[in-house]
Each structure stands twice: as structure tokens, then as C-alpha cells.
Amino acid sequence: MATRGIPRTTLGEDARHEGFLRHKGFRWLKVAIALCLVCLLAYALIDQQPRPSGGTAYGYTLGTIATLLILWLTMLGVRKRAMTRGRWSLKGWTSAHVYLGLSLIVVATLHTGFDFGWNVHTLAYALMLLVILSGLWGVVAYATLPEALSNSRSEMTRPQMIDAVVKLDRQLQTAAQPLADADTAVVLRALADDPFRAGLFRRLSASPRGCRTDGALAGLRRRLALATGEEAEALESVVALLERKSAALARIRQYLRLRALLEVWLYVHVPLTFALIAALAAHILSVFFYW
């Protein structure tokens, strides 16, 4: 209670959250912009003979810078496993990774001199662009998705989300006991529903297509319309439970969709980075092999 009167401004700078994008007042954004401007200016001023390409003095210089940058950017995979604070904090490192990585678009493109072809050199460039674009996706995902992700849980923890389904399954087991064999088969299939078995694309689309719970719901609703007496009562309670389960599953699917969007870029970013390093090795080796 004693802290209630303290005005916000007296809190230290560190007290407020500063994401890796705005780290130290966009320090690395400024560095990256400066790097791009220097490269662009040099491209405009230096007369590359016979025409701009990776094979001129300017091209070799930018190529060396870009190679070192790529290797350093890759080191984030190692660096991120040690979380530290201070001048070279992991946050600062990540900030530099993002902005210097983006600056590679300019540095490497000027290195090529817009001289493209069907060869390992352009392959390395294309892989690099894919890695950068997937990284850009990651940055956008990290900036926008976490909020939507926590909203989609509607105040539930992840175990609670599963628990809800498990409980409904139990209730279904009981409620479906009086049903005829044909109906129980439908309920059984609905019970076997596992939203986590969906692969990448099903998760990304969050589509209820092929959801057996929804199928069972539709089938039993039709049965309910024709049923009478005790059977109708039993069907009614099963249908009500299936409706609740369908909603619970939809919530899980929506959450899975957001998680997939948040994570999928790394499955492009990391493997393509290794492909890029191999292509880069081929690019450099081929230049010197046929020097």
C-alpha cells in the first residue's frame, strides 16, 4: 500500500518494459540504416567496371561484409541459449539480429549489382531473402500475436482447456449409455476426436472440417428430431454435451492456429539458414575454385 502514492515517473527506466524492437531507443535500427546508407551512397558514387556485380572491388567488399553478418546472425541460435543482461544483453543481441538482418537486404542486393542468373550465386541470394522474409514474419508475429493468443484462451490456462474437453468426454460417456448401438458408435467417434493430431496446415487454417464432434452433433440432431420418449431425453443430453465439446474444441483450434502462426516461421527460418550457409559456402568456394 505504501507504493500506491509513488508517481510513475519516479520509476527507473528499467522498470518499464522495453521490447527488443525498441531496445536502447532503436540503437540497432539506427546502425542498420547507417550501414544501408553508406552502401547505397558508395553504390551511387563508385564507378564499377565493366558493370556492377559481385566481382568488382565494391562487390567483394560488400560480399565480405554480408558473409560476416550472416555468420554472426546465425550465432543468435547459440547465443540465445545463454540469457544475460548488460551491454551485450540477449535483448540487445536480438535487436541487432533483427535490424542488421534486415539491412542485409540492402547490403546483399547491392553486392549482386542486380546481376542474377540460374546459378549457385543467385541461389544463395534467394535463400538469404527467404530467411530474412521468414524472420520478418517472426518479428511481426511476435509483435502482434501474443495478445491475440492470450485473448483466445478466454481466461483459461492451457491445462484447463484440455480439462474442459476431458470432462465433457467423461460426461458424454455416461450420458450416451442408454443410446442405441448405432448412436453410440457416432458418439465413440466423437470421443476419439483429438484436436492436437492436426498437422501444420490444419492447425494454420483452424478449420473444423473433418471434426467428428461436429459430424456427430449433426447426425444426432437429426436423430433427435425423430426420437421420442426416453431415447429423446438421452439424445438431448448427448447433443447438449456435444455442443459444448464442439465449442471447447473450436477454442483449442483457434489457440493452436495462433500458436502455429507464432512458431511456424522458425521451421522455415532455421533450416533455410543452414541451407543458406551451405549455399554461401558453395558461392564463395566456386568463386575461388574458378578464380
Next chain:
Amino acid sequence: MPFVVRTVSHSAEGREIVRSSRIEADRLTIGRDPECDIHLTDLAVALRHATVERRGPRLAVACERGLTVELNGRKVASGETDVATGADILLASHALRFMPTPPAAADVALNVERITDGAVKLDKAGERLFSLAPVMPGKRGMAWLLFLVVLAVCIGWPIKAYYDRQHRTETFARFQADEIWSSGHLSRAHAALQHDCSACHVKPFESVRDNACIACHRDVHGHADPFRLARARPDLTAWGRLQLRVKQAFDLPPGRCIDCHTEHQGQQAMAPTPQHFCSDCHADLTAKLPDTPIGNAGDFGKAHPDFRPAVITGWAGDRPILQRLPIGAHPREQSGLKFPHALHLSGVGGVAQMARTLGMGAALECADCHTLNPDGVRFRPVEMERNCAMCHDLSFDRVGGTLRTLRHGDPAQVIADLRALYGGRTLPRPAILSPFARRLPGTAAGERGETRYFRFAGAPGADAAIRAVFSPGGACYDCHTVRAPPSGSLAYRIAPVAFPARYIQHGWFDHRSHASQSCAGCHAASRSNAAADLLLPDLRTCRTCHGGERTRKPVASTCAMCHDYHRDEGAPAMIIRQRIGAERRQSVARLEGGG
């Protein structure tokens, strides 16, 4: 014969709870229906799933149509077993164990136990389930797989292609794996080498050397003595020295063919060599090589020495003396011919009148006498018989309908023919045409011929006629330098005539490329009254259109437009490439005659 059913369940703490009941019947019904003897609350169990009947020492199991149970580990629709051995029946999540019972015993004991948790499969400890990881191939695995695939395709495969080729000598017409290393198409001139990287890249990790070029280009000569070339090189700045160091460190010796002839720049003609490759040395050549006869040359628009055409400045006997003199010094050409261009091009006077009579227009034009060679570069030499004789007829006698003409180029024959004409006779009658002067068409000219005849008729005879032909006013004298005979002889001779076939010997000029210009724009022929006038244009004339590499003039001109680094004769390679699209063809025009 009753069954004793023991229903086993477990408390939350795992304690076993057993409830026993007794069923007084030989036949047990099993199902989800509460009315069954053994009621199993599992949706996977049908309402009436199966029956078990004791038939003496045997137990018979029978399922409803279409249903099965697992009897002693085998899936069956019906089956039998001994009471003595007992039976294990698995039905969805439940296990029914009939205890081994002596056949004589009255009761059969039966355990019913739920052994699995039914269809509830979700595990709430599965925090990891929400992540993509369980449904995706591992990042690390994919990374290494891609890494190795790219290494194999982009490094392993091309290197294998390189070493495979080492043992073969044929030409390579099909794709080779190391072509994926190529940074761009070869120029069209080298297109045949496209599949054979090692034609130029002879050794791995060694830069391309001139030997690789010379292997095919055997007849290309160097630019100059290598030592003089080295001396002519400009002093390096500190930056230049640094560049040289770096290049040498990376095995890039300076002065290689490929410094100028860059390759892999695409499927086009080789790029024209930039001006600075020449001007680096030539802009200040005299400082580096004081003994050079070549003037300093930088940008054509600003710094180019005066043209120095090869001019015939005199004669050593019958051989012309060629000298290269600056055009600014207005050299006189001693061609041995008398020819006033101004008179011939004039729109008034006798020549114009003649042109009109011959139907050649209002006046003579350059093209009436000067014909372009088929290659369009230079002109055919002017010849008396083809060009001059249109007007300057040498006929001297008529026999029937045939005119006899003096033989051009052979004074002795001329003298003999004239002697034969007179042949010791006095002139029988006036010749219709005068042998002594040019025939001029029309009556006026004819009358003039008559007059001439009568002039000589006073002193008729061959000697007088010969003298007249070689003297002022005579047919030979007007155009040629006549060498007088020794006294007492009539052996007149004519000084030889020669013109250089090529005035500018180290620069290229192509007339066809300049066809849009009028002749008079460059050659001041209409103002020239003597054949000795050199009618070549000077630098200023060229510069009205041509500037240097970067200019506002209509034609930007690098050195390579007129000069070739490797060759003196023929068109510069750049022009050839422009004109015929990089396909090399011999295009050498040699210095004809005169020289």
C-alpha cells in the same frame, strides 16, 4: 449352475474394491443394457454384446451378429473353452476372467474389471501438445538435411564434374554440373566454351592466365614491347598501390587479357573497352617514353594529337616517298597528277557543260568518278579508262566506224601509233577528230579540232604531232607531268602517278558509316585548284560530330572506335563486333599500290 461375479474397481488411492454378486443361471448376458447380467458402462460395448453359456464342462461364448470379443487373446465372434482352464475375455475397456474351475464344481467364479480408461485420450499434462513441435519434423534435423543436400548439389556435384572432365579430351556439348557455378553467360564469341569451364579456368584456385587465351588466339599480337608497356604505365597512387597489393595477394596479377576482356557478362558482344584503359598510359605518354613518336592522347574531344596522314612527299626515281605529316602543316601531295577538283566540280564552265551533254546532271559530282569499294570502307582508285575517259577521250583516228585511241599509260606506244598514223606520208586529209586534244562534243568543239589540224598542217609530220601531244595543250600534258626527252630525241616519258591507298594508317575510318554526311562536309574539294591539296578533314572537322567517351556531341567516341589495341590493319574489333554481332570475321584492308 450359478456364476459368482466379482466386480473389481479401484479407489482414488488405488485400493481395490470388490463387489460380489451371484447369478443363478447357466447363461450370462453381457452388454451396456442395464438389464444385462453383466452391465459394462462402456460405449464401445453394444447394448447386448455377447452371451456366455456353461454347457457341462465347456463354456460357450457367442456374440451378437457383427460383433466380436477377444477370447484368450484371439478375436472371435463365438468360441468355446473348458471350464477347467478358465477363460479371459476382453471386451472394449473391460476384462472378464472366468477362473479355472473343476468341472464338477457348481459355481464358476468370474472377475470383471475395467482395465483401460475408455475413449478419453487427452492428457492434460500435455502442455507440449499446443506447440507445433509434435506435428513437425525437427528443426535441427531439417537444418542438417538441407545443409547436406545443398553442399552435395552445389559443391560436390560440380567438383566431381571438374575432375571427371580432366580425363577426357572431347569438346563438351552438353550441360556440365560446374556450370551452376557460372556467374553469367559467356559472350557470344566464346559461346562454344560454355560447357567447358576448364578451357579458361585451367587450374583450380588459380586465376585465369593469358596462356588460356593465347591457346586459341595465336595470331593476336601484343600492343607494344612489354618493357615499354611497363614503363608507360602511370605512377600508382597510394590507393592504386594498395589495390595492386590486394590483387597480388589474391593471385590477380595486373595486365592480364581479362582485365579488359571481361567475361561472364551475358550473352552479348563483348563490352567495348572503356577509354581509360588507353588514356591511363597515352594521356601522358611522352613524359614516360620521351622517344615515342606518338603524341599524347586522352579524350578524343579534348586531347588528341593532330592527324598525321601518310602523304607522298616526293619521288625516288619511280618510287614514291611516303611520309606521315601532321595535317596542320598543310602537306602538299606529290601524286604526279594534275587535277583541279574545283574546276571539275564547278557548276559553270566547260566541265559542267560536258556533264549536261553526257546526261550526268547539272555538274559533275564526286560519285561520278569516286566509287565506294564493296566493303564500303574506302574508294576504288580512280582509273583513267573508267573515270577520266568518260570525257577525256584519247581517240586520234577513225577507220571505218571504229575509233583508234592512244594507249594510256604507255608513252612509247603512243609515239609509235602516231608515227604509224603519219607513216612517212603527208597528211592525206584532215582527220575528223584531232589526235592532239581532248575531244569535246558538239560542233563548237569539232571546229576547234579542225583548227588544231590546220595548225599542224603547216608543218605536217609525225614529229610535230608527237611533240604536240606531250606539250602544253596536248592530250598528255594537261593531266601528267611530262619528262622531256634528251635533246635530239622524241622519247617523251610520263612521271608515274600514285596515291596512298590509306592515308590514316593507325586509325580506322569507314566511309559507309558516314554515308549520311555529304562529301563536301569533310573534303573541301570544291575549293581545291591543285591535285597537291590534301583534301583530308582535320580534327576540328571530326569533332563537329565526335566527342570523347562522355560528351554532348552527337557521337560519343572511345578510343576503340578508331583504334585497336591489338591490330593496326582492318577495322577495330569493337566496330566489327558492333556490326556483325560479335562473330569474328577477317576484315583486313591492305595498303594497295602506292606504298
